[in-house]
Amino acid sequence: MNISLIKQMIARIKGDTGISIIKGNTTAPRPSPPYGVYNITSPYIKGRGRGSITQFTQDDKAYEKRTAEYKMIISFTFFGKDVETTIELATRVHDWFLFLGESFILENNLSVRQVGNVQDRTTFLVEHYEYKHGFDVQIAATQEQVREIQEAIENINLGG
Template structure:
């Protein structure tokens, strides 16, 4: 399951607030609801990536572990400005405190949660009431490939 799906499902479970993925052709739900978008899918993290050699069942594997950051943008839609602000505060608190343990258990570390900002727009004859904020997270990726055992190279 993707990071976005994991977060969406847990927010719904913990807060009963629906967040949908951004940039989808699915039908828009009734208000209130939120939208989540990955605005920066890979930001190289500082520090050195780790490479190790491991033996498993007499086979050698080169394993690489690297960390990177992602930026998520959340926008909350509601019937009016005040409702949008209150729902945004609820989700904001989830990232700062209530969801922190769950996220850490999934290998997702919240680095920073931005300020809640007005994102309301005027549409022809009415307003679309929105509040939003960004969240930066750190993730770890591990991958490996089998390598030849040095003892077997050249008939040694």
């Protein structure tokens, strides 16, 4: 999984929507609302099979490359001082995955497999509500591994 690519995507969402989104599950202080939080809840969901294996040469050396597809799930939650704000923020980022972010997604060899419904995630905290709405998005990506093919001995004369 390419964490730097996820960070670039979050930065692009902020640039395109104007919504501040921070990494979740950290001890860093949170900004005052409104803002969003993202968590990579499933960083690697294996695809079928082992992937495809191809061989190629470069600079007189032989290589083998394995290419496989995997999926990841990113959960987004948006916080605000009222329900209307959280719905608006969640919907704008939801729409980014459905349309506005298409060029970023394609340029980075990703594909959006599923964008979940925007749902109420409000919680009651002792004496007040923490208003939040969110959704999950499933993204498909590819993983490549390359190794050099070592020369093999084809025939051995054992004498006799």
